[in-house]
Amino acid sequence: MRYLRHLGLDVLAVLLCLVAAPAFAQEEAPGMIHNVTVRPAPTGVTPRTADGHPDFTGVWNGMADNLLGVPNQMHNEGIAVESDHSTYDVLTGAKIATWPLAKPKRQNGEQSERAATLLRRMGASRPIYKPEYWDMVKQFDANANEEDPSNNCMPAGVPRVGSPSYIGQFPNYLIFVYPGQGGLIATQTMYRMIPLDGRKHTPLQDLDGSYTGEGIAHWDGDTLVVDTWGFNTATWFDQLGGYFHSENMHVVERFQRNGNTLTWTATIDDPDVLLEPWTTTPRIQLLNANPKAMLPESLPCSERDLAHAVTKEHH
Amino acid sequence: MSTKAKLMKVLTSAAIAIVAFQCAGAQSAQTKTAANMSEVAKAVKAAADALGMPRTGGPGGALLPEIDVINRMEILGSGTSSVSGQTVKTEYHAALGYNPPAMRLEITRTNAGGTPQHTIQTVRDKYAWDESMMGAGLVPGKGTATPQMTAVKQRLLQIWILPYGVLKAAFAAGDKATVSVEDGTTVLSVPLSGELAGVTLKATLDSKNFITKVVAQTGGGMDIEADYSDYADHGEILTDIKSPGHMVEKQGGSTVLDIQIKNWDANNPYLVFPIPQNVKMATQQSSKVAEK
Numbered sequence: 082m083r084y085l086r087h088l089g090l091d092v093l094a095v096l097l098c099l100v101a102a103p104a105f106a107q108e109e110a111p112g113m114i115h116n117v118t119v120r121p122a123p124t125g126v127t128p129r130t131a132d133g134h135p136d137f138t139g140v141w142n143g144m145a146d147n148l149l150g151v152p153n154q155m156h157n158e159g160i161a162v163e164s165d166h167s168t169y170d171v172l173t174g175a176k177i178a179t180w181p182l183a184k185p186k187r188q189n190g191e192q193s194e195r196a197a198t199l200l201r202r203m204g205a206s207r208p209i210y211k212p213e214y215w216d217m218v219k220q221f222d223a224n225a226n227e228e229d230p231s232n233n234c235m236p237a238g239v240p241r242v243g244s245p246s247y248i249g250q251f252p253n254y255l256i257f258v259y260p261g262q263g264g265l266i267a268t269q270t271m272y273r274m275i276p277l278d279g280r281k282h283t284p285l286q287d288l289d290g291s292y293t294g295e296g297i298a299h300w301d302g303d304t305l306v307v308d309t310w311g312f313n314t315a316t317w318f319d320q321l322g323g324y325f326h327s328e329n330m331h332v333v334e335r336f337q338r339n340g341n342t343l344t345w346t347a348t349i350d351d352p353d354v355l356l357e358p359w360t361t362t363p364r365i366q367l368l369n370a371n372p373k374a375m376l377p378e379s380l381p382c383s384e385r386d387l388a389h390a391v392t393k394e395h396h
Numbered sequence: 397m398s399t400k401a402k403l404m405k406v407l408t409s410a411a412i413a414i415v416a417f418q419c420a421g422a423q424s425a426q427t428k429t430a431a432n433m434s435e436v437a438k439a440v441k442a443a444a445d446a447l448g449m450p451r452t453g454g455p456g457g458a459l460l461p462e463i464d465v466i467n468r469m470e471i472l473g474s475g476t477s478s479v480s481g482q483t484v485k486t487e488y489h490a491a492l493g494y495n496p497p498a499m500r501l502e503i504t505r506t507n508a509g510g511t512p513q514h515t516i517q518t519v520r521d522k523y524a525w526d527e528s529m530m531g532a533g534l535v536p537g538k539g540t541a542t543p544q545m546t547a548v549k550q551r552l553l554q555i556w557i558l559p560y561g562v563l564k565a566a567f568a569a570g571d572k573a574t575v576s577v578e579d580g581t582t583v584l585s586v587p588l589s590g591e592l593a594g595v596t597l598k599a600t601l602d603s604k605n606f607i608t609k610v611v612a613q614t615g616g617g618m619d620i621e622a623d624y625s626d627y628a629d630h631g632e633i634l635t636d637i638k639s640p641g642h643m644v645e646k647q648g649g650s651t652v653l654d655i656q657i658k659n660w661d662a663n664n665p666y667l668v669f670p671i672p673q674n675v676k677m678a679t680q681q682s683s684k685v686a687e688k
Binding site for chain 2: 118151152160162164165166168170173175176177178179180181182188192193195196197198199200202203204205207209210211212213215218219222223322323356
């Protein structure tokens, strides 16, 4: 529904442009017909708790959410569209050819999905698997409509779920909430309760693997670090790409607050399948400025698209 | 009409006026952009459009500018190649990327006696090496990576003479790229940079703006020519990217490679090109010797 609402506004804007252009053609107002995927700049001060640490409590939203469409997914995969004329790859800094839209481009569903497949995957940042797994990863991604373990409303797991939409910070523990979504990309709601009391990990061999693993938090200066192991193998570790992992995956998430922004990265180490640890492109979220902000109720997760997928094109 | 209704009407009218004003300004800016676009930029855009490179959209992305979406590609084909003057049956498998520039070219040649010869030639940035098996030299005990420093330019050129490479290079070259009309057809001239500085690509466009011929003028007297035809979406996963169905490469006027494409996956598949440690070290030592 969100997309339909956006589409409706887009169509209205296009119609208004066509009608109004001759009357106002002398003036320039750059920036109307473009969108960007660059990180938001922080504003305001960073609040601190009584013990002096940055306070992460709040409702966070913005461009770290993988579910809010192609611009967010491009941002998360390291493609920064900074204007109508400029795009670059965050990892390598390489400039990417960019052309302003001559007019809003009308695409049918098929064209839109095919474009999205390309836009989501063009970033240079890739985990480096051991060579014997290269073809497997490629095939998982190509056949994601059948192979993706998060299909049919299964949990995305950590770290694929990304950065939480709500953080509750208490002296000895944290609460993370990841609301699920119905509709176009169905996902299950997840939560985590993470101790921040100096405890050590349970030995890996004593843990039953789970979707969120055993996460334990500590402070590294002003950075909140969540160290997690003890996973099952029923998840992929990024939204795109077919990135499977073993039960020995070790994830270190780092949270930094700067004013009204939250920066999240996850470093994935899995010596069973990866040649080297891989760190995600930093994802930036904005604090919901409304002090009365609440998380909406999650829609029931009901997978409706997969049964109708007849090709390998992605959804 | 109630006061509330009147207020809503005024607010709606104001909102429409603001949006219309902004739209008009944007249209004006776009018109100027199009007018200011150089002839070479227009030719590059037209050729990129023909290939399906500039793309926008997807859910939530309807207002993004058009972006060159090509990065990684995988090509499978078969045909013939020329070795020491003999034409042999050839299986061709190329994995390539533009960011960073890299290519792994796996070729199996079967001579008249039926003996297959298999090679894997890889390049990334300023490093080139041969692999005894896919990903050789990355995991101890699994294959051998043999540095081939002198092959860097020749291997990198294989990426840039592809139609997508020509257009990426033209976009990067900006004002240094030129366009002309030769015998009624459009020809782009593009100087390369970095490791390939000194090489100029001349690309011929057909009436549909597809690149049909690329000549790499290397300055060494041995120009490389690549001919492309039968453009279509040859991917297993359709992307609306058009790729050649037939490519022929010539050196010094003689055909060295003639390949019919079976599959050209342009969907940015998982392709990686990590550099083996021994290749890095050999290249660094070679550079130090050269500096001395």
